[in-house]
Amino acid sequence: MTAAIVATEVSRTYDLDGVSVSALRGVSLTIEPTDYLAIVGTSGSGKSTLMHLLGGLDRPTGGTLLIGGRDVSGLTPGEMAKLRNETIGFVFQSFHLLARTTARDNVALPLVYRGIGRRERRQRATEMLERVGLAHRLDHRPNQMSGGEQQRVAIARALVTGPSVLLADEPTGNLDSATGQSVLALLESLNGEGVAVVLVTHDREVAARAHRQIVMKDGLIVSEASV
Amino acid sequence: MRLAEAWRVALDALRANRLRSVLTMLGVVIGVAAVVALVGIGTGTKGQIEQQVEGLGSNLLLVVPGRLEAGSAPAASTMTLDDVEAVARVVGDRDRVAATIASGETVRAGSRTAFGSMQGVLENTPSVFVRRLDRGSYLTRTDVTTGRRVAVLGAGTATTLFGDRDPIGRQITIGGVRFRVIGTFERLGQSLGVDRDSEVHVPVTAAQRLLGTDRIDGLAIRAPDRERINQLSTAVVDTLTDRHPDSDFSAVTQEQILGVLGDILGVLTGVLAAIAGISLLVGGVGVSNIMLVSVRERTKEIGLRKAVGARPRDIGVQFLLEAVLLTTIGGVLGMALGVTSALLVDALSPVPAAITWWSLALAFGVSAIVGIVFGVVPAQRAGRLDPVVALRTE
Ligand SMILES: Nc1ncnc2c1ncn2[C@@H]1O[C@H](COP(=O)(O)OP(=O)(O)OP(=O)(O)O)[C@@H](O)[C@H]1O
Numbered sequence: 001m002t003a004a005i006v007a008t009e010v011s012r013t014y015d016l017d018g019v020s021v022s023a024l025r026g027v028s029l030t031i032e033p034t035d036y037l038a039i040v041g042t043s044g045s046g047k048s049t050l051m052h053l054l055g056g057l058d059r060p061t062g063g064t065l066l067i068g069g070r071d072v073s074g075l076t077p078g079e080m081a082k083l084r085n086e087t088i089g090f091v092f093q094s095f096h097l098l099a100r101t102t103a104r105d106n107v108a109l110p111l112v113y114r115g116i117g118r119r120e121r122r123q124r125a126t127e128m129l130e131r132v133g134l135a136h137r138l139d140h141r142p143n144q145m146s147g148g149e150q151q152r153v154a155i156a157r158a159l160v161t162g163p164s165v166l167l168a169d170e171p172t173g174n175l176d177s178a179t180g181q182s183v184l185a186l187l188e189s190l191n192g193e194g195v196a197v198v199l200v201t202h203d204r205e206v207a208a209r210a211h212r213q214i215v216m217k218d219g220l221i222v223s224e225a226s227v
Numbered sequence: 228m229r230l231a232e233a234w235r236v237a238l239d240a241l242r243a244n245r246l247r248s249v250l251t252m253l254g255v256v257i258g259v260a261a262v263v264a265l266v267g268i269g270t271g272t273k274g275q276i277e278q279q280v281e282g283l284g285s286n287l288l289l290v291v292p293g294r295l296e297a298g299s300a301p302a303a304s305t306m307t308l309d310d311v312e313a314v315a316r317v318v319g320d321r322d323r324v325a326a327t328i329a330s331g332e333t334v335r336a337g338s339r340t341a342f343g344s345m346q347g348v349l350e351n352t353p354s355v356f357v358r359r360l361d362r363g364s365y366l367t368r369t370d371v372t373t374g375r376r377v378a379v380l381g382a383g384t385a386t387t388l389f390g391d392r393d394p395i396g397r398q399i400t401i402g403g404v405r406f407r408v409i410g411t412f413e414r415l416g417q418s419l420g421v422d423r424d425s426e427v428h429v430p431v432t433a434a435q436r437l438l439g440t441d442r443i444d445g446l447a448i449r450a451p452d453r454e455r456i457n458q459l460s461t462a463v464v465d466t467l468t469d470r471h472p473d474s475d476f477s478a479v480t481q482e483q484i485l486g487v488l489g490d491i492l493g494v495l496t497g498v499l500a501a502i503a504g505i506s507l508l509v510g511g512v513g514v515s516n517i518m519l520v521s522v523r524e525r526t527k528e529i530g531l532r533k534a535v536g537a538r539p540r541d542i543g544v545q546f547l548l549e550a551v552l553l554t555t556i557g558g559v560l561g562m563a564l565g566v567t568s569a570l571l572v573d574a575l576s577p578v579p580a581a582i583t584w585w586s587l588a589l590a591f592g593v594s595a596i597v598g599i600v601f602g603v604v605p606a607q608r609a610g611r612l613d614p615v616v617a618l619r620t621e
């Protein structure tokens with residue numbers, strides 16, 4: 001089986017008014033299609049930066065990065081967008097739902113950029129919302145839903161395109177522990193269905209449930225452990 | 228993303244900020260309305276003036292002293308009634324050659340006074356120009372040869388001097404000299420800005436005696452047909468130049484007058500349209516401004532759309548369509564407002580207005596182009612946003 005994502009000596013340097021800040025300083029990591037990986041580390045250690053690179057939202061300034069077997073350095077922004085749409089699902093700590101849009105249309109959004117017709121989009125979005133237990137919230141707007149419900153909408157949106165990798169940057173950070181547990185259970189069942197799950201967390205218990213853990217510090221992976 | 232989908236997204240975005248969208252459109256609405264209404268008024272005025280010039284009579288040739296050139300001073304006339312006879316021989320029909328000497332005079336009847344344009348004319352004037360009588364009769368050949376002091380009043384002068392009473396047979400004084408009213412003209416209204424109802428026609432001989440001169444101001448010839456006008460024009464000018472070697476004469480046709488007036492009014496309409504166009508431009512700048520604000524406000528939304536697979540092009544098209552929707556909806560509303568204003572001006576004021584299809588098409592086209600031109604920069608800015616940076620903004 002080919003790896004979903006392969007990062008080799010990847011670095012990311014920001015240029016702040018002539019001063020260069022190294023957020024990542026040579027990270028190598030392979031995500032297998034069945035992985036359930038947790039990334040932990042102190043604040044500012046480069047976890048989010050790494051997630052953005054793994055998801056094709058950003059490009060490394062050094063090293064090579066293959067997503068779905070393709071080297072991102074040769075891709076245009078348009079091709080990167082297509083790659084994200086086809087292979088990656090993102091879940092953000094602060095949900096990032098469109099405020100004036102119903103749960104169903106939020107979930108259907110990635111399908112818009114795939115050129116899928118409205119009817120099919122709605123049908124697939126509905127199925128995905130049923131899958132995350134929100135069949136009764138189809139026409140609710142984000143401000144009419146609880147935090148846990150909003151995060152589940154965001155997960156449904158990440159999954160609606162059938163991605164091979166789900167990237168979640170602190171998906172439970174804004175949720176109470178019970179709600180967080182149910183979101184984790186959802187991610188785990190997805191992993192059981194063959195979706196690689198990578199999540200960033202500050203919570204040791206959450207991290208402990210993953211099959212692999214990596215610890216980051218100062219832009220480097222300082223330890224890696226598998227269960 | 229499909230284009231139909233992009234339209235829907237753009238429309239939703241405009242709806243979400245209804246008041247702002249309407250206010251932004253207002254600039255375009257006013258600009259387009261101004262273009263349509265002003266071009267309508269320009270076109271209407273041009274049409275009216277053309278009608279008036281043609282209403283003077285057909286195949287007219289006007290002969291005046293001096294050169295009709297920009298910058299040349301108006302020349303004093305050297306023409307006399309003998310010249311009229313000579314020109315009549317060239318034309319071959321004396322009924323086709325009218326002569327005029329005009330002077331602004333105070334006209335009195337009893338205690339009432341009117342300021343009229345006294346026109347010393349030949350008896351053939353109504354057959355050269357289009358002029359219809361309301362009452363009485365026109366000047367006769369005998370009136371002209373004997374210099375009889377009789378007058379035909381314009382409708383305005385008649386009303387001022389006599390009110391509802393019948394003026395025929397009554398006495399008036401023109402410049403202090405007594406005349407008898409023998410007829411009145413039908414009401415004509417204004418022509419080329421001149422009130423033609425204050426004309427008072429008297430025999431040219433009587434007018435010459437009153438003014439103490441044997442000159443006439445000019446000639447008007449009604450050519451038998453359009454084809455002969457130019458040939459006649461040269462022949463008449465040559466004849467007059469032979470008789471007065473030291474003077475210049477000019478002949479102008481109605482078509483030439485129309486051409487000159489048309490050019491002037493065309494330029495005027497163009498200037499009006501340009502001024503209105505500037506307000507459309509200002510409306511476009513407003514659209515650009517609001518679109519930039521909108522891009523900034525929705526940075527996070529743009530970041531999210533990109534994260535789930537929107538290409539730079541998809542985002543750019545979405546914002547461009549928003550700008551184009553703003554200006555084209557504004558353009559349609561502006562066209563409606565412009566047409567309505569033009570029709571109201573036409574109905575309620577003496578200024579005529581005519582709506583032309585080309586001005587509507589132009590206004591709509593320009594407003595769509597304004598949307599594209601002023602939407603491009605905000606759209607590009609939105610399309611180029613870095614998704615990570617966009618998602619991080621608050
Ligand atoms: N756009 C940027 N410009 C400059 N420096 C940046 C930028 N984004 C991140 N950094 C820097 O890169 C480093 C890593 O940031 P990152 O967001 O990846 O940390 P993190 O591990 O996700 O932290 P947290 O746990 O607080 O979310 C930080 O020092 C940060 O200041």
Ligand SMILES: [Mg+2]
Pocket residue numbers: 047048049169
């Ligand atoms: Mg982070």
